[in-house]
Amino acid sequence: MSYAHDRAYTAEESARYRILVEAITDYAVYMLDPAGIITSWNAGAQRFKGYKPEEIIGEHFSRFYTEEDRARDLPARALGISAREGKFEAEGWRVRKDGTRFWAHVVIDPIRDARGELVGFAKVTRDLTERKETQEALKRTEQQFRLLVQGVTDYAIYLLSPEGIVTNWNAGAQRIKGYAPDEIIGEHFSRFYTEADRLAGMPQKALETAIREGRFENEGWRVRKDGTRFWSHVIIDPIRDDYGELVGFAKITRDITERKNSQETLERAREALFQSQKMDAVGQLTGGVAHDFNNLLMAILGSLELLKKRMPADPGLLRLLDNAMLGARRGATLTQRMLAFARRQELDVQPLELPGLVAGMRDLLASSIGPGAEIRTEFPPGLGAVVGDENQVELALLNLCVNARDAMPEGGTIRIGAREELLGAGNSQGLRPGHYVCLSVSDTGEGMDPDTLARATEPFFTTKGVGKGTGLGLSMVHGMAEQMGGRLMLKSVSGKGTTAEIWLPAVEGDAMAGSPEIKNAATAAVAGKMRVLAVDDDRLVLFNTTAMLEDLGHEVVEAGCGEEALGHLEKSGFDLLITDQAMPRMTGVQLLEIVRDRWPGLPAILATGYAEIPGGVQVATPKLSKPFTEQELAQALTSVRRRPA
Numbered sequence: 222m223s224y225a226h227d228r229a230y231t232a233e234e235s236a237r238y239r240i241l242v243e244a245i246t247d248y249a250v251y252m253l254d255p256a257g258i259i260t261s262w263n264a265g266a267q268r269f270k271g272y273k274p275e276e277i278i279g280e281h282f283s284r285f286y287t288e289e290d291r292a293r294d295l296p297a298r299a300l301g302i303s304a305r306e307g308k309f310e311a312e313g314w315r316v317r318k319d320g321t322r323f324w325a326h327v328v329i330d331p332i333r334d335a336r337g338e339l340v341g342f343a344k345v346t347r348d349l350t351e352r353k354e355t356q357e358a359l360k361r362t363e364q365q366f367r368l369l370v371q372g373v374t375d376y377a378i379y380l381l382s383p384e385g386i387v388t389n390w391n392a393g394a395q396r397i398k399g400y401a402p403d404e405i406i407g408e409h410f411s412r413f414y415t416e417a418d419r420l421a422g423m424p425q426k427a428l429e430t431a432i433r434e435g436r437f438e439n440e441g442w443r444v445r446k447d448g449t450r451f452w453s454h455v456i457i458d459p460i461r462d463d464y465g466e467l468v469g470f471a472k473i474t475r476d477i478t479e480r481k482n483s484q485e486t487l488e489r490a491r492e493a494l495f496q497s498q499k500m501d502a503v504g505q506l507t508g509g510v511a512h513d514f515n516n517l518l519m520a521i522l523g524s525l526e527l528l529k530k531r532m533p534a535d536p537g538l539l540r541l542l543d544n545a546m547l548g549a550r551r552g553a554t555l556t557q558r559m560l561a562f563a564r565r566q567e568l569d570v571q572p573l574e575l576p577g578l579v580a581g582m583r584d585l586l587a588s589s590i591g592p593g594a595e596i597r598t599e600f601p602p603g604l605g606a607v608v609g610d611e612n613q614v615e616l617a618l619l620n621l622c623v624n625a626r627d628a629m630p631e632g633g634t635i636r637i638g639a640r641e642e643l644l645g646a647g648n649s650q651g652l653r654p655g656h657y658v659c660l661s662v663s664d665t666g667e668g669m670d671p672d673t674l675a676r677a678t679e680p681f682f683t684t685k686g687v688g689k690g691t692g693l694g695l696s697m698v699h700g701m702a703e704q705m706g707g708r709l710m711l712k713s714v715s716g717k718g719t720t721a722e723i724w725l726p727a728v729e730g731d732a733m734a735g736s737p738e739i740k741n742a743a744t745a746a747v748a749g750k751m752r753v754l755a756v757d758d759d760r761l762v763l764f765n766t767t768a769m770l771e772d773l774g775h776e777v778v779e780a781g782c783g784e785e786a787l788g789h790l791e792k793s794g795f796d797l798l799i800t801d802q803a804m805p806r807m808t809g810v811q812l813l814e815i816v817r818d819r820w821p822g823l824p825a826i827l828a829t830g831y832a833e834i835p836g837g838v839q840v841a842t843p844k845l846s847k848p849f850t851e852q853e854l855a856q857a858l859t860s861v862r863r864r865p866a
């Protein structure tokens with residue numbers, strides 16, 4: 222706009238311009254004389270600045286400037302620039318009549334007369350306060366938003382083009398996926414997927430779902446820059462412009478590997494608890510059944526033994542009898558295993574040196590395993606002793622070696638080794654804190670799949686087919702290890718082999734002093750007839766014990782319970798008391814306590830298939846494991862006799 226007067230306006234034209242200018246309310250349009258004095262004022266000026274024409278005409282325009290701008294002589298400089306360069310244009314703060322400020326866009330044009338002489342200035346001002354505020358607010362929120370998104374480190378938040386190209390990248394994305402922004406912007410997002418998912422077209426499907434359903438959400442494996450995987454939760458939202466056109470996708474990814482891991486750990490712990498509860502329940506059942514069977518078998522075996530002695534020498538009958546005894550003994554072995562699993566085995570716990578124990582078993586192991594497999598033993602020098610029952614540990618080792626051989630039908634090497642372990646409180650093995658020796662048997666056989674491994678210690682679980690395996694081998698080892706305060710642990714990989722470990726508590730300090738028990742007693746016939754009080758609540762067993770004792774030449778008085786036994790003791794004298802442990806109302810141990818009190822000199826034997834002699838009760842009485850043979854009974858009698866009363 223130029224206000225230079227190229228020609229003279231008619232009076233009518235001038236009047237029309239004046240009306241026009243004065244009517245404008247969106248712009249302040251007014252004139253200054255060359256010195257900056259206001260000479261005209263329109264409606265817009267009045268509206269923005271608050272002055273009426275009569276208040277402001279004749280005043281200097283610098284009053285619209287802020288204090289600071291006036292101090293910098295800005296008003297005069299603006300006029301100078303306008304006069305010199307033909308135009309001054311700027312944005313800045315201006316002051317209203319009431320002292321408030323507004324953001325103004327200002328143009329000052331010089332006005333010259335026909336001769337080019339400066340006669341004044343035309344000034345046009347617009348109030349941009351509102352626009353500036355909206356712009357600034359927008360800028361602020363955009364900036365805040367950017368800072369927010371950029372700063373989030375727990376979530377990868379980034380944008381994709383409609384084709385799936387990464388267009389921006391936040392701190393979380395960098396942290397979780399490992400790429401710096403300049404490495405990844407411009408790349409296709411499918412590189413975050415696993416190879417298999419990429420080949421299955423998952424990235425494209427995700428975008429398609431987001432377009433079709435307005436959102437895509439799932440969990441899955443994603444790959445970091447270094448190739449490692451993480452379990453992620455992903456959301457993809459399509460972004461559309463005002464016309465509904467797809468302009469890209471917003472993608473939010475969270476690394477929930479940890480959550481997944483802790484969930485899985487919890488699941489495993491729950492599974493382990495369930496497993497141990499199941500084993501306990503099965504143990505209770507098995508133990509109960511085995512206990513009863515044990516008594517029955519004892520009666521059968523005992524009677525058969527006596528029958529054999531008294532029978533006429535007929536080879537035909539003898540063969541039948543031997544066969545029956547063999548069957549009964551096999552049954553007894555089975556019930557022993559079941560009792561071991563149920564942790565109701567009679568244990569003779571003492572310090573054991575494992576290398577010596579294994580060396581002593583070499584021949585037995587070699588003959589049980591046969592020529593196919595070779596046994597190697599590797600023990601570290603100075604291995605500590607364990608606390609355990611020698612026979613049971615031997616039986617357990619034999620079972621493990623037989624399993625190892627069965628797993629290697631083509632032959633191979635069975636390694637027996639041991640190492641010491643120190644477990645702290647809250648160890649993952651669930652064992653009491655302390656020193657352990659871990660006896661291991663490893664094979665390189667067929668191994669077990671996870672299902673078989675999970676069930677291997679269950680009683681009667683076998684994969685060996687009818688008549689081949691009883692499924693009690695590992696059950697026995699498991700129960701025995703637990704009863705000794707240790708644990709059986711199985712590690713196996715299908716096709717690779719199995720390692721079975723028996724953890725046994727190590728001897729703490731010098732506890733190598735044990736007391737010789739019945740097992741060391743010399744086999745000897747009983748010299749001299751005794752008067753024996755036999756106590757058992759099971760009539761069959763009692764009958765059997767009595768028959769054996771009588772066969773050995775003794776006189777027997779029977780009692781069906783502890784109370785009855787005490788009654789007999791009060792009435793007459795005895796040379797020996799032999800009592801069952803598991804009886805209702807009064808157990809064998811309780812009976813023995815009373816007897817020791819009132820008849821301190823009376824020798825006694827505790828016969829039991831139940832190991833459940835209450836903890837803390839020191840039973841000095843010799844023990845006899847059920848079922849026992851006549852010979853074992855005879856040994857027990859001898860050892861009792863040799864003991865000082």
Ligand SMILES: Nc1ncnc2c1ncn2[C@@H]1O[C@H](COP(=O)(O)OP(=O)(O)OP(=O)(O)O)[C@@H](O)[C@H]1O
Pocket residue numbers: 620624625628664666667668669673677678682683684685689690691692693694695696718719
């Ligand atoms: N070393 C091993 N390698 C592969 N599988 C094994 C091994 N040890 C045990 N198993 C699996 O565990 C099952 C149970 O073993 P366990 O010793 O309790 O019973 P079994 O060997 O089948 O029968 P038994 O020991 O009474 O003769 C086996 O049938 C087999 O499937």
Ligand SMILES: [Mg+2]
Pocket residue numbers: 620623624690693694695
């Ligand atoms: Mg077995």
